Amino acid sequence: MRRPLCATGLVRVGDHWEEYVNMQDPEMDMKSVTDRAARTLLWTELFRGLGMTLSYLFREPATINYPFEKGPLSPRFRGEHALRRYPSGEERCIACKLCEAICPAQAITIEAEPRADGSRRTTRYDIDMTKCIYCGFC
Secondary structure, eight states: OOOOOTTTTTTEEEEEEEESSSSSOOEEEEEEEHHHHHHHHHHHHHHHHHHHHHHTTSSOSOOOOOSSOOOOOOOTOOOEEEEEEEOOOOOOOOOOOHHHHHOOOEEEEEEEEEEESSSSEEEEEEEOOOOOOOOOOO
16 A cells, blocks of 8 residues: 655555655745746636636526616606796796705706895706716705
């Protein structure tokens, strides 16, 4: 029965010891250690990535066929941004600027002036749709 003793490179065969012919001690210089570690890490990461890829192969797809399937709407969704008006044609906005203050993307710009009757109304109400992140805070 052969049992290697790696430290010495000797093997017990019956009642005597034999030396492995091709037994080599691993080199311990910095380049060899770094190369071995890099090779081990490469294969480890390669197989981990392959395993993750294969796990996604059997999952349900995360995409939808948009024009034919509609995605779920957020409960905060209130429709398209618009400055609403009363049936009489007057704007509903009283220029409190709360929507401008709460907007995280700073996409809303409001300018206001007081009217002759003492109420305050907007003179400029802009929503920059290229900045808007559709958070629903407004």
